[in-house]
Amino acid sequence: MTEAAGIIAAAKPGFRPKVGVILGSGLGPMADDVTDATTLDYRDLPGFPQLSVEGHAGRLSLGKIGETPVAVLQGRAHYYEHGRADAMKVPVRTLHALGCEALILTNAGGSLDPAIGPGSVMMITDHINLVQSSPLYDESGNSRFVDMVGAYDTGLQEHARNAAQSTSLTLHEGVYVWFSGPHFETPAEVRFSRLIGGTAVGMSTVPEVILARQVGMRVAGFSIITNLGAGMSSAPLSHEQTMKVAASGAIDLRRLLNRLIADWVS
Ligand code: HPA
Numbered sequence: 001m002t003e004a005a006g007i008i009a010a011a012k013p014g015f016r017p018k019v020g021v022i023l024g025s026g027l028g029p030m031a032d033d034v035t036d037a038t039t040l041d042y043r044d045l046p047g048f049p050q051l052s053v054e055g056h057a058g059r060l061s062l063g064k065i066g067e068t069p070v071a072v073l074q075g076r077a078h079y080y081e082h083g084r085a086d087a088m089k090v091p092v093r094t095l096h097a098l099g100c101e102a103l104i105l106t107n108a109g110g111s112l113d114p115a116i117g118p119g120s121v122m123m124i125t126d127h128i129n130l131v132q133s134s135p136l137y138d139e140s141g142n143s144r145f146v147d148m149v150g151a152y153d154t155g156l157q158e159h160a161r162n163a164a165q166s167t168s169l170t171l172h173e174g175v176y177v178w179f180s181g182p183h184f185e186t187p188a189e190v191r192f193s194r195l196i197g198g199t200a201v202g203m204s205t206v207p208e209v210i211l212a213r214q215v216g217m218r219v220a221g222f223s224i225i226t227n228l229g230a231g232m233s234s235a236p237l238s239h240e241q242t243m244k245v246a247a248s249g250a251i252d253l254r255r256l257l258n259r260l261i262a263d264w265v266s
Contacts (some may be wrong), residue, residue, distance in 0.1 A: 002090055004045040005097035008071075012038045012062050017071035020095035020217070021259055022088075022215070024076060024107035024204060026224055026246025028057050030254045031074045037063035042075075047090030049077030054243065066262025071095055078204050079131065080181040086135035092211040101266065102156065102218040104257065105209065108246040109176065109202035109223035112194045114232065116225055117190040119249045121256065122172040123160055124221035125152055127206050128198060131180045135207040136214065146214045153218040156260075159222060161201035163259040169252050174199020176223060178206040187231025194229075201229055221256070 009015075015038075023030055031037075042048035042058040051058045057074040064070065073095075077087035095103060109122070109168055116122060136144040157173075164171035177193045179185055181203030185193070193201055200223050212219050226245035235241070 002047060002094045002097055004047055004090060006115060007045060008040060008060070008062065008094065008098060011040060015062055015069060015093070017062060017069045018072045018100060018266070019068060019102050019104060019264060021070060021072045021101035021104045021257070022076055022106065022208060023072060023074050025242055026250040027106050027253065028106060030257065031059065031061045031072050031260055033065055033254065034061045034063040034070060034072055034199040035065070037061045037109050046096070049087050051075050051077060051088060052081055053078065054239070065258055068264040069259050071094070071098055071100060073217040076204060076208070078181065079133065079207065080203055085131070085133040086138070088208050089135050089211055091118070092208055093215065096215045096217055099221050100217060103208070103212040105205050105219065105221040106253065107202050107223050109200040109206045110227050110229040111200050111225045112190060112198050112229050113174070114228065116172045117200070118225055118227055118245045120172055121169060121249060121253045122174050122200055122223045122225055123157060124154065124176045124223060125157065125173050127151070127209065128175040128196060129178050129206050131133050131178050131206070143214060143218045146210055148210070148213065151209055151213050151219055152221060156218055156220040159263070159265065160256065160260055163263065164259070167255045167259050169256050175222065176205065177201045179203055183240045184237045185230045190229035190231055200225060203229050222253055224253055
């Protein structure tokens with residue numbers, strides 16, 4: 001049990017979330033969908049990161065989506081903020097300690113496939129850890145040797161496909177390639193990522209997947225595609241552009257996640 005988990009449990013006695021959600025760029029407003037919410041700031045939770053990126057609020061909301069008890073983290077720390085892959089270790093372990101059996105991760109990403117354009121939603125079916133860093137470097141013992149086969153839960157993927165169908169959303173699927181950022185990729189890096197089997201590139205999420213799998217949480221991941229990868233279009237890349245398109249793509253993903261979580265089947 002992390003110290004933060006003790007504080008959270010005391011703030012909402014008897015509450016046991018089933019599903020944890022980490023909201024990335026543009027999806028913050030989804031925290032408003034949590035009913036009967038108790039909210040805590042990361043700064044009051046020992047070990048939670050202090051965030052520096054616009055669009056990441058740094059708040060935890062505990063409550064329900066439909067009848068499903070959830071813990072929603074509004075904002076994450078990224079590897080590029082300090083060069084450490086373990087920035088989300090305490091939050092992910094806290095969600096597990098509180099009772100979450102699954103973790104839903106969201107992010108913004110650049111598409112490597114011209115057919116998956118800005119505003120699209122992509123479900124992550126696997127990833128490539130191109131940064132080749134790990135949140136588990138400081139650990140000892142055998143639990144650090146995490147099996148990453150099936151890291152993205154196939155059962156949750158099936159539920160997400162059903163939720164997409166019932167909300168009339170085109171849900172793309174593919175492989176997420178993790179770059180460190182905060183700079184965007186070069187066109188050569190984007191071509192390379194396509195060659196090695198990537199579908200989208202991004203600057204987050206992979207460390208959290210490793211942490212969640214280490215403790216046995218089922219994982220689902222979704223990218224809001226905010227742009228085509230560097231060099232694939234003439235549009236310049238910027239965080240402002242990411243935020244703007246993420247906010248509009250978020251409307252679809254928010255609907256999908258609400259359905260997926262409200263219809264939760266363990
Ligand atoms: N690259 C990396 N991360 C991103 C991108 C991108 O093109 N778009 C949004 N996040």
